[in-house]
Amino acid sequence: MPEPGAPQRVARLVSILVHPVVAMLAAAAVATDGAASPALRWQALASVAAAATAVMLYSGLKTRSGRWAHVDASQRHERAQLNRFASWLLFVLAAGLAMAGVHAGIVATIALSGAIVLAGHLLRCWLKSSLHVAFAAFAACIAWPHVPATGVLLAATVAVAWSRLALRRHLPAEVLSGALLGVAAGAALHAIMRG
Template sequence: MSDAASASSGFARWTSILLHPFAVFAVLALIAAWRVDPAALPRTAIGIAVAIAIVWAFVLQRRRSGRWGTVDASDRRERPILYALVLVVAAGYWWWLGGRASATGQGVVAVIAMLCVAGIANRWIKLSLHMASLAFASVAMLSLWPTAGIAALLALPLLGWSRLRMARHSLPEVFGGSALGLLAGIALGVLN
């Protein structure tokens, strides 16, 4: 591999790490709490940290045991159990925040709905959860902190390139994930 190709692969990998759904949802949760219900910021931080730790521990265990080829659950057959765990954890996070009484509860429900759609679609297409999460967060942040929302929208093409460069997704999977996230973000805005 040439130095340029190696640098390109490294940049793609770091882009995918920095814009991983865990990071994107953590930032979104903290921004939402900060802007909508500052008193809930500590509770939100604890909840999102625990939720991510549970899912990450599971992902690492699956990868280290050899059951998964990558930490991204890149094989479509690896995803159903990941979706099931994430949905249970997200529901627990919603409950931890206070359920329907939480100022940010509708956002968590929108994410759960988005993951349900991605899980059902997984039968036919492995939608990029990286793209879905960043697209959703970008739309959600437009009303919370417009500068952050615009920055997230502008990062979408870079993330899409990185997912393609790393061969984690095909072009339809990248576009499909983006569309799902954008639609879920728009639906959240309409319902609020």
């Protein structure tokens, strides 16, 4: 197998740097910046970290047991299993946070994250929506109206969209679908918080 060229190496690096976990941690930090209660920021960051840790453990166990070829769940059946697990995990986490009295914005963000993953899973018969792009776009929406952070996250969304195409992980329609899922979740979050 030939060595990857410079564009592929850059694309891999971008995919790692703008991984959904990284994007959502950045969005949580921006959204809670200057919050009246410092505990709010820790609740937001801990919620994202808890969900990410559970998904990584699930992926690791599947790979270690030999059921998956790789932790990135790149095969169709692996991706379907991961998306089902992650979506329900996020919904259950959101319900638990709501019962614990955690801030409504955190609960809504976790629930909408589950909705993004579930929507990607439900669309799988037609296309493989890019969840990397979806979560980068969602993170940019969460950061709004903090203009500098939103701009950085929008640039990151464009960069990760390019990386997914350069790595041949997605087709243009799948990248666009991911972006639309993220923007829809972001619009829903702002509507919920205004209501």
